[in-house]
Amino acid sequence: MEINVSQLLKSHIGATREYEVDEPADIIGEGSFDPVGGKIKLTRTNRGILVQGDLKTRVASECGRCLKKFEYPLTFTLEEEFFPVIDVNSGVAIEIPEEPGSFVIDEHHILNLDEAIRQNALLAIPMNPLCRKDCKGICQTCGKDLNKRACDCTRVEFDPRWAKLAQLATKTKSTRRKKGTE
Numbered sequence: 001m002e003i004n005v006s007q008l009l010k011s012h013i014g015a016t017r018e019y020e021v022d023e024p025a026d027i028i029g030e031g032s033f034d035p036v037g038g039k040i041k042l043t044r045t046n047r048g049i050l051v052q053g054d055l056k057t058r059v060a061s062e063c064g065r066c067l068k069k070f071e072y073p074l075t076f077t078l079e080e081e082f083f084p085v086i087d088v089n090s091g092v093a094i095e096i097p098e099e100p101g102s103f104v105i106d107e108h109h110i111l112n113l114d115e116a117i118r119q120n121a122l123l124a125i126p127m128n129p130l131c132r133k134d135c136k137g138i139c140q141t142c143g144k145d146l147n148k149r150a151c152d153c154t155r156v157e158f159d160p161r162w163a164k165l166a167q168l169a170t171k172t173k174s175t176r177r178k179k180g181t182e
Contacts, residue, residue, distance in 0.1 A: 064128025
């Protein structure tokens with residue numbers, strides 16, 4: 001989404017403009033464009049333009065428990081400051097602040113939101129998205145989808161915190177057998 005902000009850059013500090021967002025964006029970077037919607041507010045700052053907004057989209061995901069593909073509904077907040085590279089009044093180049101990940105307003109005073117939307121949406125995607133809250137996942141032994149039906153595997157619950165002690169017990173038993181003291 002591109003917005004010409006030349007008039008806002010000429011405005012006084014604190015001036016605002018509001019826009020509706022309803023554009024497709026490639027959030028994941030795989031060439032699939034998902035619609036992004038919401039409202040954003042642009043505010044003139046002493047250094048550039050502050051963009052704030054609440055946006056919604058859907059991204060293709062894989063469930064962290066059952067591994068099924070599904071559309072994850074994503075809501076995220078956008079708050080980024082964009083810095084101009086050219087002074088809007090004089091046309092003189094402006095030095096951009098040396099802040100990592102800074103966003104810029106190009107030499108034609110166009111503010112492009114695509115990369116800021118993509119980065120903020122990626123940060124909002126959970127590490128292990130779930131297709132539903134009560135997803136049972138897959139059996140660790142046979143791989144059956146436990147959401148469809150239960151499997152016949154016998155489950156032995158093992159607490160990994162006891163692994164070292166179990167190794168020690170196994171080692172002790174094998175040593176006793178070798179010595180014939182068991």
